[in-house]
Every structure is written in structure tokens, then in C-alpha cells.
Amino acid sequence: MLEAKSIVKRYAGADRPAVNRLDLHVRRGEFLSIVGRSGSGKSTLLHILASLIKPDSGSILFQGLDICSASEDRRNQLRGRDFAVVFQQHYLLPYLSVLENVLLPFLNGFRTVKQPRLAMARDILERMELGRKENSRPGELSGGEQQRVAIARALVRGASILFADEPTGSLDFATGSSIMRLLHELNADGLTIVMVTHNSEFANSSDRVVRMADGEIS
Ligand SMILES: Nc1ncnc2c1ncn2[C@@H]1O[C@H](COP(=O)(O)OP(=O)(O)OP(=O)(O)O)[C@@H](O)[C@H]1O
Numbered sequence: 103m104l105e106a107k108s109i110v111k112r113y114a115g116a117d118r119p120a121v122n123r124l125d126l127h128v129r130r131g132e133f134l135s136i137v138g139r140s141g142s143g144k145s146t147l148l149h150i151l152a153s154l155i156k157p158d159s160g161s162i163l164f165q166g167l168d169i170c171s172a173s174e175d176r177r178n179q180l181r182g183r184d185f186a187v188v189f190q191q192h193y194l195l196p197y198l199s200v201l202e203n204v205l206l207p208f209l210n211g212f213r214t215v216k217q218p219r220l221a222m223a224r225d226i227l228e229r230m231e232l233g234r235k236e237n238s239r240p241g242e243l244s245g246g247e248q249q250r251v252a253i254a255r256a257l258v259r260g261a262s263i264l265f266a267d268e269p270t271g272s273l274d275f276a277t278g279s280s281i282m283r284l285l286h287e288l289n290a291d292g293l294t295i296v297m298v299t300h301n302s303e304f305a306n307s308s309d310r311v312v313r314m315a316d317g318e319i320s
């Protein structure tokens with residue numbers, strides 16, 4: 103589904119690349135975990151795969167298209183529609199309701215959100231067992247609920263692949279486990295997932311684990 107070939111990324115001033123000639127093939131429908139020590143390049147790799155940053159060299163094929171050399175319009179389209187990203191911090195907007203946060207990807211200037219999209223947002227909130235919380239503010243939710251809102255927002259436009267950078271990193275074990283159960287459910291329904299985690303139990307519950315060390319898969 104997504105194939106990275108010989109990806110290199112070196113941050114300005116760094117003596118070694120953060121990601122070094124790395125090859126990785128993400129298969130459709132798989133749940134892949136990326137583990138490794140702090141600083142080994144996991145987030146950099148994930149951000150490159152999700153098209154949030156460009157590598158210095160190498161290519162990433164998504165459905166036959168090299169997304170590194172694609173136009174900015176096409177990359178925006180991928181980020182907006184096909185790719186979903188969640189982080190350790192949820193980045194919800196505190197002054198918007200849960201429903202409004204999930205509708206954010208649909209907002210375009212001051213135009214109102216059309217009914218089918220509202221229905222999509224409510225649907226996914228229902229899925230995340232947050233239907234009754236749509237009018238709450240993020241600050242009124244627990245950490246796990248906030249992360250579920252962030253996942254709902256990431257997926258509301260119908261992405262086919264979810265990139266998650268330590269999605270359970272700021273949660274206690276039980277809450278993290280409930281997020282993992284949710285990710286497994288979404289995966290069973292066909293969502294491809296690439297997750298960075300420091301939790302080996304969570305990693306081992308996925309289909310495949312790759313370990314990074316010094317910017318390479320070891
Ligand atoms: N924006 C940046 N500018 C400069 N250097 C960076 C930047 N982001 C990351 N790095 C460096 O690149 C290397 C890889 O960082 P990265 O964030 O990918 O690691 P990681 O495996 O995700 O670590 P962690 O487990 O702590 O999140 C590190 O040496 C880091 O200091």
C-alpha cells in the first residue's frame with residue numbers, strides 16, 4: 103500500500119541522518135508497529151510516511167504515485183483525505199465542542215458544514231463511544247476520551263491509513279489499552295495502521311513490529 107525506498111532525512115546541523123537509507127513496505131490492512139530507543143528516528147520516519155515532512159532523498163509510493171515528488175496540491179489531498187495522523191498530544195481546540203473539533207477537517211472559511219458531513223462526524227463519534235459527549239469541551243473529558251476525539255477527527259474524512267505517534271504515550275495503562283482495543287477494531291474493519299510506541303506489549307499485539315536504531319531498521 104505504501105512503499106518507502108531508501109529514505110534519507112538529515113536535520114540541519116546534525117552529524118548523522120535521523121533516517122538513513124531506510125526501506126519499508128506497509129501492506130494494505132496491516133497493523134504495523136515501530137519501536138526503538140528515543141532518538142532512533144521513529145517520529146521522523148512516521149512524519150515522512152504521512153507526508154508531513156519531505157525526505158532529502160528516496161521515494162514513497164502510495165498506490166503507485168511517488169508522494170515525495172507529487173505536487174503540493176496532491177500532497178495536501180493525501181494529507182486531507184487518505185492519510186490520518188494522531189499524536190501523543192491530542193491537539194484539540196479547547197474552546198470548541200467535541201463535535202466542532204471533529205468537524206474541523208471539513209471547515210472551509212466561514213461556510214457552514216453540510217448535513218451529510220455532520221452525519222459523518224456524529225457517526226464516528228458514536229463509533230468512539232462519544233455520542234453523548236458531542237457538546238462537551240475537551241477539558242471536560244478524560245485523557246482517553248480526548249484521544250478518542252483526536253482519532254475521530256483524524257478519521258472523519260474516511261482515511262485508509264492511520265499514522266499514530268505514541269497514541270497511548272500520555273495515558274495510563276488501562277486507558278492506553280482501551281485505545282489499543284479501539285485501534286484493533288478499526289484495523290479489523292480494514293484501516294491500515296502504522297503506530298510508533300514505546301510499549302512492547304502494545305507493539306506485540308499488532309501484526310508486525312519493526313525496530314529502529316540510528317535511523318535504520320535493525
Ligand atoms: N525538528 C528537528 N530538528 C532537528 N533535529 C531533529 C528534529 N526532530 C528530530 N530531530 C533529531 O532527529 C533524531 C531522531 O528524532 P525522532 O524524533 O525521529 O526520534 P524518535 O525515535 O521519535 O524519539 P522519541 O522516542 O524520543 O520520540 C534525534 O536525534 C532528534 O534529536
Ligand SMILES: [Mg+2]
Nearest residue numbers: 144145146267
Ligand atoms: Mg518520537
